[in-house]
Amino acid sequence: xxxxxxxxxxxxxxxxxxxxxxxxxxxxxxxxxxxxxxxxxxxxxxxxxxxxxxxxxxxxxxxxxxxxxxxxxxxxxxxxxxxxxxxxxxxxxxxxxxxxxxxxxxxxxxxxxxxxxxxxxxxxxxxxxxxxxxxxxxxxxxxxxxxxxxxxxxxxxxxxxxxxxxxxxxxxxxxxxxxxxxxxxxxxxxxxxxxxxxxxxxxxxxxxxxxxxxxxxxxxxxxxxxxxxxxxxxxxxxxxxxxxxxxxxxxxxxxxxxxxxxxxxxxxxxxxxxxxxxxxxxxxxxxx
Amino acid sequence: xxxxxxxxxxxxxxxxxxxxxxxxxxxxxxxxxxxxxxxxxxxxxxxxxxxxxxxxxxxxxxxxxxxxxxxxxxxxxxxxxxxxxxxxxxxxxxxxxxxxxxxxxxxxxxxxxxxxxxxxxxxxxxxxxxxxxxxxxxxxxxxxxxxxxxxxxxxxxxxxxxxxxxxxxxxxxxxxxxxxxxxxxxxxxxxxxxxxxxxxxxxxxxxxxxxxxxxxxxxxxxxxxxxxxxxxxxxxxxxxxxxxxxxxxxxxxxxxxxxxxxxxxxxxxxxxxxxxxxxxxxxxxxxxxxxxxxxxxxxxxxxxxxxxxxxxxxxxxxxxxxxxxxxxxxxxxxxxxxxxxxxxxxxxxxxxxxxxxxxxxxxxxxxxxxxxxxxxxxxxxxxxxxxxxxxxxxxxxxxxxxxxxxxxxxxxxxxxxxxxxxxxxxxxxxxxxxxxxxxxxxxxxxxxxxxxxxxxxxxxxxxxxxxxxxxxxxxxxxxxxxxxxxxxxxxxxxxx
Numbered sequence: 001x002x003x004x005x006x007x008x009x010x011x012x013x014x015x016x017x018x019x020x021x022x023x024x025x026x027x028x029x030x031x032x033x034x035x036x037x038x039x040x041x042x043x044x045x046x047x048x049x050x051x052x053x054x055x056x057x058x059x060x061x062x063x064x065x066x067x068x069x070x071x072x073x074x075x076x077x078x079x080x081x082x083x084x085x086x087x088x089x090x091x092x093x094x095x096x097x098x099x100x101x102x103x104x105x106x107x108x109x110x111x112x113x114x115x116x117x118x119x120x121x122x123x124x125x126x127x128x129x130x131x132x133x134x135x136x137x138x139x140x141x142x143x144x145x146x147x148x149x150x151x152x153x154x155x156x157x158x159x160x161x162x163x164x165x166x167x168x169x170x171x172x173x174x175x176x177x178x179x180x181x182x183x184x185x186x187x188x189x190x191x192x193x194x195x196x197x198x199x200x201x202x203x204x205x206x207x208x209x210x211x212x213x214x215x216x217x218x219x220x221x222x223x224x225x226x227x228x229x230x231x232x233x234x235x236x237x238x239x240x241x242x243x244x245x246x247x248x249x250x251x252x253x254x255x256x257x258x259x260x261x262x263x264x265x266x267x268x269x270x271x272x273x274x275x276x277x278x279x280x281x282x283x284x285x286x287x288x
Numbered sequence: 289x290x291x292x293x294x295x296x297x298x299x300x301x302x303x304x305x306x307x308x309x310x311x312x313x314x315x316x317x318x319x320x321x322x323x324x325x326x327x328x329x330x331x332x333x334x335x336x337x338x339x340x341x342x343x344x345x346x347x348x349x350x351x352x353x354x355x356x357x358x359x360x361x362x363x364x365x366x367x368x369x370x371x372x373x374x375x376x377x378x379x380x381x382x383x384x385x386x387x388x389x390x391x392x393x394x395x396x397x398x399x400x401x402x403x404x405x406x407x408x409x410x411x412x413x414x415x416x417x418x419x420x421x422x423x424x425x426x427x428x429x430x431x432x433x434x435x436x437x438x439x440x441x442x443x444x445x446x447x448x449x450x451x452x453x454x455x456x457x458x459x460x461x462x463x464x465x466x467x468x469x470x471x472x473x474x475x476x477x478x479x480x481x482x483x484x485x486x487x488x489x490x491x492x493x494x495x496x497x498x499x500x501x502x503x504x505x506x507x508x509x510x511x512x513x514x515x516x517x518x519x520x521x522x523x524x525x526x527x528x529x530x531x532x533x534x535x536x537x538x539x540x541x542x543x544x545x546x547x548x549x550x551x552x553x554x555x556x557x558x559x560x561x562x563x564x565x566x567x568x569x570x571x572x573x574x575x576x577x578x579x580x581x582x583x584x585x586x587x588x589x590x591x592x593x594x595x596x597x598x599x600x601x602x603x604x605x606x607x608x609x610x611x612x613x614x615x616x617x618x619x620x621x622x623x624x625x626x627x628x629x630x631x632x633x634x635x636x637x638x639x640x641x642x643x644x645x646x647x648x649x650x651x652x653x654x655x656x657x658x659x660x661x662x663x664x665x666x667x668x669x670x671x672x673x674x675x676x677x678x679x680x681x682x683x684x685x686x687x688x689x690x691x692x693x694x695x696x697x698x699x700x701x702x703x704x705x706x707x708x709x710x711x712x713x714x715x716x717x718x719x720x721x722x723x724x725x726x727x728x729x730x731x732x733x734x735x736x737x738x739x740x741x742x743x744x745x746x747x748x749x750x751x752x753x754x755x756x757x758x759x760x761x762x763x764x765x766x767x768x769x770x771x772x773x774x775x776x777x778x779x780x781x782x783x784x
Contacts, residue, residue: 130748136766136779167743167754194743194754197764197782206745266751266771267744 070106073099078117085120088264090127097124116286122254126228127261131161139198147242151234154246158231163248164256164265165206165229166273168193170222174209188219204234204244211250216283226262226276228254255280321355322432324380328357328387331380338378338389339397341433342371350376350391354432357387365394373397400429400438408445416452419445446476454486458493466490467516480518481547487516488554492539495561506565510587513558519551520558527592530556562587563594570601577602596628603628607637611644622667638667646677657681658689671697729767729776739765752779 025031077100084093101121104114133141142153174189190208197203208214208229217223230252237243256262257277267273281287321340324331340352345367350359352374359376361367368374371394378391398406404426411419423445430439450473457465470478470486494509514521542553566584569575581598588594603624610618618641625634645660661677664670674697681690723735732755739755746752750768753776757763763783769776 130746132748134747134750134752134768135745136752136768161747164746165744166746168741192743193741193756194745195764196752196766197784264771265746266769266774268769268774 066106070103073103074107074111074113074117077103078113078120081117081120082258085123085258086260088260088262090124090261090264093120093124094128097121112286115284119254119257119284119286123228123256123258123261126162126164126254126256129160129162129230131158131163131231133157135196135204136198139196139202139204143198143200147236150244151236154234154244155231158246159233160230162228162230162252163206164227164262165192165194166226166267166276167224168222169208169214169217169225171214171217171219173219190214190217193222200242202242202244204246206248207245208248208250208253211248211253213250213253213255224276226256226273226280228252228256255284257281257284257286318375320429320432321352321357322428324357325355328380328382332382333379335377335379336389337375339373339375342374350394357389359389359391361391361394365391367394368396371396373399400426400433400435401441404438404441404445413452414456416449416456419449419452423449447478450476450478454489458489461493461497463490463493463497466493481550484517484550484554485543488542488550488557489539491516491557492535495535495557501568503565503568506561506568510558510561510565513554513561517551517554517557520554522551522555523588523590524552524555526590528556528559528590529593530559530591559588559591559594563591566594566598570598577605599624599628600630600633603630610637610641635668642667642673652684654681654684654687655689657684658687658693661690661693665693665697675699723765723778723781725778725780727778729778732765732767732778736763736765744769 022031077096081093081096081100084090084096097117097120100117104111104117104121107114109115109118138154138157142150145153169190169192171188171190174187188210190211192206192208195203195205213227229248232247232249232252234244234246237245257280259274259277262273262277263269278287317337319331319336319338321338324336324338338352340355343351343353343355345351345361348361348363350361350367352359357380359378373396375395375397376389376391377393377395378389380387380389382388397403404422407422407425408419411422423442426438426442426445429435430437430442450469454466454469457469466486467490470483470490473483473486491509491513494512498505498509538553538557542550545553562584566580570577570580577598581595581602584591584595584598603621606613606621610621613621622634622638622641625631625637642660642664645656645663649656649660657677658681661674661681664677665674675694678690678694678697681687723732736757740758741756743754743756744751749771751771753767753769755765755767757765761783763781765778766780766782767776768779
């Protein structure tokens with residue numbers, strides 16, 4: 001029956017060559033181009049540009065407002081945070097440090113004060129998540145724990161908890177025989193000169209592996225550091241031995257820069273600590 | 289032709305001269321009037337040439353001073369006014385017991401002093417015998433005429449001849465002759481200082497001729513110095529250190545010195561000879577060095593350096609048998625070396641002696657080790673060796689003595705380990721109170737010194753410090769620091 005309308009061609013009626021051409025059009029974007037050219041009439045183009053301009057203006061206005069607000073917040077909160085930190089009042093510093101750090105992240109790392117605020121927040125988190133049990137206690141409590149359960153118990157007690165360490169960090173080869181200086185620095189691991197040995201001869205040492213924060217400490221050299229880091233895991237140095245190696249999370253390493261909390265924790269007062277902190281501030285680029 | 293004339297002329301002159309000499313006869317010797325007076329018979333009836341001092345004249349006669357002979361002057365003799373010193377040629381005759389000199393010629397001559405000076409001018413230094421003769425000539429006349437001036441001239445000439453002779457003898461290196469000359473000078477009342485100078489010179493000549501290695505010769509010469517030279521036998525009041533000086537310069541220095549300095553130089557010469565002699569003797573294997581020390585103390589007590597050196601040699605000889613000496617004798621030997629200020633040598637010998645004892649130690653001997661350790665500490669202050677020996681003793685078996693010795697050396701027992709005190713601290717005996725769990729950090733520092741390294745870990749409410757002592761033996765001291773008080777106490781001590 002003919003209803004006056006052109007009846008759609010049955011796909012089966014389309015010749016195979018036409019099908020191939022349409023596919024190639026779509027693939028090559030020629031179809032899209034034809035459609036776009038057909039869509040972008042002049043009235044439509046003017047309308048579109050107007051919308052983009054309005055959107056950009058709105059975004060800029062909001063960003064500017066947000067930046068200015070962040071600057072104002074930083075100016076207000078950072079001194080308060082620093083005062084609290086200098087006094088070693090961690091809890092009192094929390095709201096100020098967090099507000100300042102938020103503002104700092106808005107302002108960006110080009111601002112030293114913004115970087116300081118973010119750094120303070122990292123240090124704050126370090127101080128807030130300190131391990132409650134010390135190594136000696138842990139060893140005493142797990143005197144009879146078999147080695148197979150020792151690692152699990154250790155991780156339960158210390159994993160994701162922070163330790164503040166102050167000592168010499170010694171860069172050594174991660175694998176024996178890799179003493180070649182051309183071997184990548186990433187194969188270097190950093191051992192803290194703090195170790196615990198119990199009456200049974202069990203020993204644990206603390207190790208940082210592949211830690212970008214220590215890239216400046218070259219293989220075979222050492223440097224005194226004061227930092228906070230989270231314990232990640234503990235493994236036996238070799239099967240059957242009693243020598244354990246506790247590894248820190250590389251990305252949790254936070255160099256400490258504030259003296260107040262250290263003094264509050266009981267650090268003996270002497271100038272060499274201040275020298276270390278100053279050096280670390282300089283390395284982080286927050287020494288004003 | 290000309291040559292023949294010259295030869296003839298020379299020949300003629302020679303013939304004339306010879307003839308004149310033969311005709312004139314032998315020239316007359318000058319005879320002084322006092323010589324004539326002494327033995328006139330010897331000169332009778334001979335033509336004489338007599339010189340003397342004019343006394344008086346008159347009536348064809350003349351007298352000479354100091355003479356009884358009558359000098360008759362013929363009419364042809366012209367008498368000078370105030371002739372003073374005259375020469376008369378004539379013949380002496382004995383006329384019935386009276387001596388008469390018939391003068392044929394009278395001449396005025398210079399005085400004795402003048403003639404003396406003229407003759408003296410003609411003498412050179414090498415001709416000192418002639419000067420002696422001239423001095424005698426002048427002295428005879430001075431005594432005859434009682435002329436003090438001439439006598440002084442004679443005396444001066446004698447002294448000058450004496451010096452010329454001294455120089456001549458010294459130049460020929462004849463020391464004994466020079467000493468004899470000095471003796472002769474003593475008889476002629478030469479000044480004692482001059483005689484001492486000559487004898488010193490003579491003895492220096494003898495020193496130059498000394499045979500190397502002849503100690504007896506030197507001692508003999510030293511005795512000569514002591515006898516002959518003033519001050520040679522008198523030691524100075526204070527110890528003397530002679531400087532090393534070239535012997536060839538001694539004489540120059542001597543003649544430039546005053547009398548007191550010369551006495552010191554006499555003693556220095558004596559000292560030098562004795563020193564050389566004793567050192568030569570000391571080099572002989574069979575010599576008795578102790579006896580040489582006593583000899584030096586007696587002969588040259590002021591030469592402390594020589595005495596010290598001989599004492600040292602004596603000690604060195606004893607030290608050759610050090611290994612066989614008893615402990616007491618060895619200690620005495622060391623102290624004697626130290627008394628002489630040979631501290632380095634004493635230390636060297638102590639070290640050698642102790643090393644020998646150490647080598648001879650029995651493998652299982654404890655007591656000897658402890659005793660040796662104590663000696664190492666007491667004699668050499670070698671704490672390390674003493675420590676090693678004491679530790680060896682303890683490794684052999686339990687020894688309260690070894691532990692006590694370690695404690696005396698300042699070591700501290702921590703657990704089963706004896707901890708070496710810090711090097712910077714003096715090793716002093718320690719009081720009670722070892723480092724244990726609970727000890728304060730002050731006590732740890734007091735007992736063990738400042739740590740070699742400190743590391744800390746901090747958690748919530750706790751701080752653990754590791755104080756590392758590198759030792760040996762290595763030691764870890766763990767302290768827990770309380771935040772509230774800031775004080776730390778030991779929680780664990782580990783000797784890895």
